[in-house]
Amino acid sequence: MKTAVLSHSHKTGEHTTGRAWIELDKENLYQNVDALCRFLPNECQLMPAIKANAYGHGSVLIAKALQEKGIQSFCVASIKEGIELRKNGITGEILILGYTWPEQFSSLRKYKLSQTVIDFFYAQSLNAYGKKIHVHLKVDTGMHRLGERAEEIRKIKKIFEYENLAVDGIYTHLCASDGISEEEKKYTYKQADIFFELLEKLRSLGIVIPKKHLCASYGLLRYPELAGDYARVGIAVYGLLSHREDQKRGSISLKPVLSVKARISIVKNLYQGECAGYGMQYTAKENRRIAVLSIGYADGLPRMLSCGVGHVLINGYMAPIIGRICMDQTLVDITDVPNVKQGDIAVLIGKSGDLEITAYDIAEQTGTITNEIVSRLGTRLERIMS
Numbered sequence: 001m002k003t004a005v006l007s008h009s010h011k012t013g014e015h016t017t018g019r020a021w022i023e024l025d026k027e028n029l030y031q032n033v034d035a036l037c038r039f040l041p042n043e044c045q046l047m048p049a050i051k052a053n054a055y056g057h058g059s060v061l062i063a064k065a066l067q068e069k070g071i072q073s074f075c076v077a078s079i080k081e082g083i084e085l086r087k088n089g090i091t092g093e094i095l096i097l098g099y100t101w102p103e104q105f106s107s108l109r110k111y112k113l114s115q116t117v118i119d120f121f122y123a124q125s126l127n128a129y130g131k132k133i134h135v136h137l138k139v140d141t142g143m144h145r146l147g148e149r150a151e152e153i154r155k156i157k158k159i160f161e162y163e164n165l166a167v168d169g170i171y172t173h174l175c176a177s178d179g180i181s182e183e184e185k186k187y188t189y190k191q192a193d194i195f196f197e198l199l200e201k202l203r204s205l206g207i208v209i210p211k212k213h214l215c216a217s218y219g220l221l222r223y224p225e226l227a228g229d230y231a232r233v234g235i236a237v238y239g240l241l242s243h244r245e246d247q248k249r250g251s252i253s254l255k256p257v258l259s260v261k262a263r264i265s266i267v268k269n270l271y272q273g274e275c276a277g278y279g280m281q282y283t284a285k286e287n288r289r290i291a292v293l294s295i296g297y298a299d300g301l302p303r304m305l306s307c308g309v310g311h312v313l314i315n316g317y318m319a320p321i322i323g324r325i326c327m328d329q330t331l332v333d334i335t336d337v338p339n340v341k342q343g344d345i346a347v348l349i350g351k352s353g354d355l356e357i358t359a360y361d362i363a364e365q366t367g368t369i370t371n372e373i374v375s376r377l378g379t380r381l382e383r384i385m386s
């Protein structure tokens with residue numbers, strides 16, 4: 001169904017009847033994958049992290065597109081995320097990075113999911129389930145989140161010997177690979193040393209080392225030589241790094257995959273002295289024209305962008321957010337934007353005409369990283385892949 005909307009937005013969005021949506025650029029996704037693959041050492045495979053609804057992008061659409069491109073391994077945070085992928089036809093290896101409750105061990109087998117062994121006791125409990133479960137063993141080398149401690153060699157050896165565990169991988173997570181200080185570099189190399197020394201010791205005890213992996217996005221880009229057999233890359237697949245400076249400094253060209261857009265539900269005058277929105281936080285100093293967007297903080301638009309902190313793009317012009325962002329709606333000042341009509345499209349992240357708002361802009365305006373901005377985009381937004 002074609003609507004008579006004149007806008008600079010991407011053509012796919014013009015066809016949606018949705019109030020607010022996300023447009024995914026498959027070409028950019030593929031370009032990011034190609035760029036990342038050039039960083040991979042020989043024998044190392046990309047294992048995209050598609051947890052948290054693929055960092056807000058939509059896990060099924062992203063996984064399908066990646067699978068079409070030949071990706072055969074994925075990681076997610078929870079069993080629920082893994083099951084959703086399987087139910088939508090995703091094949092290959094799916095590694096759950098987080099904890100799975102023993103009540104759900106049967107689903108690990110039913111959906112052929114690989115579970116992270118988060119410590120020795122958890123390995124015992126997985127083994128006690130009594131049927132073969134595929135696992136990757138996580139080792140704590142210094143982040144002190146999940147993982148059996150690297151010095152517990154005898155316990156780790158025992159995990160390999162459990163009859164019901166098929167240990168397909170062993171991995172650790174770097175906690176400072178995004179840092180550029182000497183201290184952080186030293187810490188990263190120390191974690192890698194602890195990990196590789198552990199592997200050596202296990203080898204000397206007769207254990208055949210399975211797939212090994214250490215690196216997430218920053219790890220791969222800064223320390224490609226450490227990557228091993230898999231690179232568990234999340235944020236960079238989506239064309240972003242956490243901070244804008246890292247993107248500028250880096251030697252990789254990444255392209256944002258996602259745009260966020262919303263319909264204008266009404267356009268109206270606001271007369272001098274009138275206020276708009278909750279809490280009377282905006283008062284018109286002179287006659288203004290405003291538009292109401294059908295998107296709000298429940299969709300992941302940070303409320304911190306209220307009252308002029310953030311802006312949106314309409315027909316290639318910038319329109320500041322006025323008043324407080326509501327749960328489902330947002331007010332913008334369109335006095336300086338010509339010919340805005342009901343049904344027009346506002347761009348919250350993405351391009352319009354010559355202008356662009358990036359996840360970096362919003363992350364900076366709200367004091368956080370791009371990861372948080374995109375991963376909190378709500379499930380109410382439609383996702384459309386171009």
Ligand SMILES: *Cc1c(COP(=O)(O)O)cnc(C)c1O
Nearest residue numbers: 049097173216217232233234235
């Ligand atoms: C989220 C996560 C990743 C991916 O991290 P990015 O920084 O987004 O690339 C990799 N490994 C683990 C254990 C994770 O939790």
